[in-house]
Amino acid sequence: MVPKRLRLPREGFRAPKTAKRAVSSHISLVFYPSEPKLSGVAVVLPKKAVPQAVDRHKAKRRLLSLMRSWKVPGMAVIAYGRHGIDSLPFKELKEELDSLYARLPAR
Numbered sequence: 709m710v711p712k713r714l715r716l717p718r719e720g721f722r723a724p725k726t727a728k729r730a731v732s733s734h735i736s737l738v739f740y741p742s743e744p745k746l747s748g749v750a751v752v753l754p755k756k757a758v759p760q761a762v763d764r765h766k767a768k769r770r771l772l773s774l775m776r777s778w779k780v781p782g783m784a785v786i787a788y789g790r791h792g793i794d795s796l797p798f799k800e801l802k803e804e805l806d807s808l809y810a811r812l813p814a815r
Contacts, residue, residue, distance in 0.1 A: 739783065
């Protein structure tokens with residue numbers, strides 16, 4: 709789990725239209741500059757994508773553990789999960805997330 713100080717607060721979810729996006733079959737990343745107090749990482753998994761709460765929370769914990777080192781002051785990163793993310797093995801999830809992160813602009 710990501711410590712509270714590294715998480716993106718609720719106010720930070722208003723991504724501007726200029727936000728950079730990287731999309732794969734299971735994850736969509738949104739990366740944009742923000743105020744230092746509104747920077748951090750967050751994961752959004754809709755109930756339609758992962759119906760069971762247990763699976764949804766497990767997928768969120770796995771994504772947040774991989775995104776733990778992404779905290780950059782003045783930047784916000786939001787990962788939106790898609791259908792099938794709960795069935796991905798951890799190794800594949802890490803590879804997919806790393807490839808998306810590499811596609812984003814220089815941090």
